[in-house]
Amino acid sequence: LAKKEKDKSFMKCICEILYEKVPYYDWVGFYMINDEGVLELGDFVGEPTEHVKIKIGEGICGQAADLKKTFIVQNVLKETNYLSCSPKVKSEIVVPIFKNKEVIGEIDIDSHYVSPFDERDKKFLEGICSMVSDYLDK
Ligand code: SME
Structure with a gap:
Protein backbone atom coordinates (compact mmCIF):
# COMPACT_ATOMS: atom_id res chain seq x y z
CA LEU A 1 0.00 0.00 0.00
CA ALA A 2 1.09 3.56 -0.64
CA LYS A 3 2.03 5.52 2.51
CA LYS A 4 -1.08 7.69 2.36
CA GLU A 5 -3.30 4.62 2.17
CA LYS A 6 -1.48 2.99 5.10
CA ASP A 7 -1.82 6.11 7.26
CA LYS A 8 -5.48 6.22 6.40
CA SER A 9 -6.22 2.66 7.42
CA PHE A 10 -4.18 3.07 10.62
CA MET A 11 -6.12 6.19 11.66
CA LYS A 12 -9.42 4.59 10.69
CA CYS A 13 -8.62 1.54 12.84
CA ILE A 14 -7.96 3.77 15.85
CA CYS A 15 -11.34 5.47 15.33
CA GLU A 16 -13.09 2.11 15.06
CA ILE A 17 -11.45 0.60 18.16
CA LEU A 18 -12.19 3.65 20.33
CA TYR A 19 -15.76 3.92 19.04
CA GLU A 20 -16.48 0.22 19.54
CA LYS A 21 -14.73 -0.34 22.87
CA VAL A 22 -15.59 2.76 24.88
CA PRO A 23 -19.37 2.90 25.38
CA TYR A 24 -19.53 6.67 25.90
CA TYR A 25 -17.43 7.54 22.80
CA PHE A 30 -9.24 13.04 13.32
CA TYR A 31 -8.85 16.60 12.14
CA MET A 32 -5.46 17.34 10.57
CA ILE A 33 -3.96 20.76 9.79
CA ASN A 34 -3.99 21.14 5.98
CA ASP A 35 -1.80 23.23 3.64
CA GLU A 36 -3.98 26.29 4.32
CA GLY A 37 -3.42 26.00 8.08
CA VAL A 38 -7.01 24.88 8.66
CA LEU A 39 -8.22 21.77 10.52
CA GLU A 40 -9.60 19.34 7.95
CA LEU A 41 -11.64 16.24 8.77
CA GLY A 42 -9.84 12.97 8.11
CA ASP A 43 -10.90 9.50 9.21
CA PHE A 44 -13.87 9.27 11.53
CA VAL A 45 -16.54 6.89 12.80
CA GLY A 46 -20.04 8.12 13.61
CA GLU A 47 -22.58 10.34 11.92
CA PRO A 48 -21.29 12.52 9.07
CA THR A 49 -20.63 16.12 10.09
CA GLU A 50 -21.00 19.39 8.18
CA HIS A 51 -17.87 20.67 9.93
CA VAL A 52 -15.29 19.37 7.47
CA LYS A 53 -12.98 22.39 7.77
CA ILE A 54 -12.51 24.28 11.04
CA LYS A 55 -10.39 27.40 11.48
CA ILE A 56 -7.91 27.67 14.37
CA GLY A 57 -9.76 29.20 17.33
CA GLU A 58 -13.20 28.15 16.11
CA GLY A 59 -15.26 25.71 18.16
CA ILE A 60 -13.80 23.25 20.63
CA CYS A 61 -11.55 21.75 17.94
CA GLY A 62 -10.16 25.13 16.94
CA GLN A 63 -9.60 26.15 20.56
CA ALA A 64 -7.64 22.98 21.36
CA ALA A 65 -5.37 23.64 18.36
CA ASP A 66 -4.99 27.29 19.35
CA LEU A 67 -4.21 26.61 23.03
CA LYS A 68 -2.09 23.54 22.12
CA LYS A 69 -3.66 21.47 24.89
CA THR A 70 -6.35 18.93 25.60
CA PHE A 71 -9.75 20.58 25.77
CA ILE A 72 -12.61 18.92 27.68
CA VAL A 73 -16.13 20.31 27.60
CA GLN A 74 -18.32 18.29 29.96
CA ASN A 75 -21.52 20.05 28.88
CA VAL A 76 -21.58 21.58 25.40
CA LEU A 77 -24.72 23.61 26.25
CA LYS A 78 -22.51 25.72 28.54
CA GLU A 79 -19.82 26.32 25.87
CA THR A 80 -20.38 29.41 23.71
CA ASN A 81 -17.53 28.74 21.24
CA VAL A 103 0.04 20.94 16.52
CA ILE A 104 -0.32 18.88 13.32
CA GLY A 105 -3.82 17.61 14.04
CA GLU A 106 -6.07 16.29 16.74
CA ILE A 107 -8.41 13.56 17.82
CA ASP A 108 -11.97 14.66 18.51
CA ILE A 109 -14.47 12.60 20.53
CA ASP A 110 -18.13 13.41 21.13
CA SER A 111 -20.29 11.77 23.76
CA HIS A 112 -24.05 11.57 24.21
CA TYR A 113 -23.52 11.82 28.00
CA VAL A 114 -22.84 14.84 30.20
CA SER A 115 -19.50 14.74 32.11
CA PRO A 116 -18.25 11.32 30.94
CA PHE A 117 -14.58 12.28 30.59
CA ASP A 118 -11.99 12.13 33.35
CA GLU A 119 -8.22 12.23 33.79
CA ARG A 120 -7.91 8.64 32.52
CA ASP A 121 -9.51 9.56 29.17
CA LYS A 122 -7.12 12.51 28.90
CA LYS A 123 -4.00 10.43 29.65
CA PHE A 124 -5.14 7.52 27.49
CA LEU A 125 -5.96 9.71 24.48
CA GLU A 126 -2.77 11.77 24.85
CA GLY A 127 -0.90 8.45 24.68
CA ILE A 128 -2.73 7.51 21.49
CA CYS A 129 -1.99 10.91 19.94
CA SER A 130 1.69 10.53 20.76
CA MET A 131 1.66 7.09 19.12
CA VAL A 132 -0.09 8.51 16.03
CA SER A 133 2.55 11.24 15.80
CA ASP A 134 5.33 8.60 15.88
CA TYR A 135 3.50 6.49 13.32
CA LEU A 136 3.07 9.36 10.85
CA ASP A 137 6.88 9.70 10.74
CA LYS A 138 7.38 6.18 9.44
N1 SME B 1 -17.98 20.14 17.99
C1 SME B 1 -16.76 20.47 17.33
C2 SME B 1 -16.88 20.39 15.84
C3 SME B 1 -16.56 19.06 15.27
S1 SME B 1 -17.74 17.88 15.53
O1 SME B 1 -17.89 17.61 16.99
C4 SME B 1 -17.39 16.45 14.79
C5 SME B 1 -16.27 21.83 17.78
O2 SME B 1 -16.97 22.56 18.47
O3 SME B 1 -15.15 22.19 17.40
Missing part, protein backbone atom coordinates in the same frame (compact mmCIF):
# COMPACT_ATOMS: atom_id res chain seq x y z
CA ASP A 26 -20.20 8.25 20.28
CA TRP A 27 -18.21 9.98 17.52
CA VAL A 28 -14.46 9.58 17.02
CA GLY A 29 -12.48 11.38 14.35
CA TYR A 82 -18.95 25.44 20.03
CA LEU A 83 -19.80 24.00 16.59
CA SER A 84 -22.72 21.60 16.92
CA CYS A 85 -22.80 18.49 14.74
CA SER A 86 -25.79 16.77 16.32
CA PRO A 87 -28.24 17.66 19.10
CA LYS A 88 -27.46 14.24 20.62
CA VAL A 89 -23.94 15.36 21.55
CA LYS A 90 -23.65 16.47 25.18
CA SER A 91 -19.89 16.61 25.75
CA GLU A 92 -16.60 16.58 23.87
CA ILE A 93 -12.86 15.98 24.34
CA VAL A 94 -10.24 17.17 21.86
CA VAL A 95 -6.59 16.09 22.14
CA PRO A 96 -3.88 17.69 19.97
CA ILE A 97 -1.34 15.64 18.02
CA PHE A 98 2.10 17.25 18.26
CA LYS A 99 5.14 17.11 16.00
CA ASN A 100 8.17 19.09 17.21
CA LYS A 101 5.93 20.94 19.68
CA GLU A 102 3.63 22.12 16.85
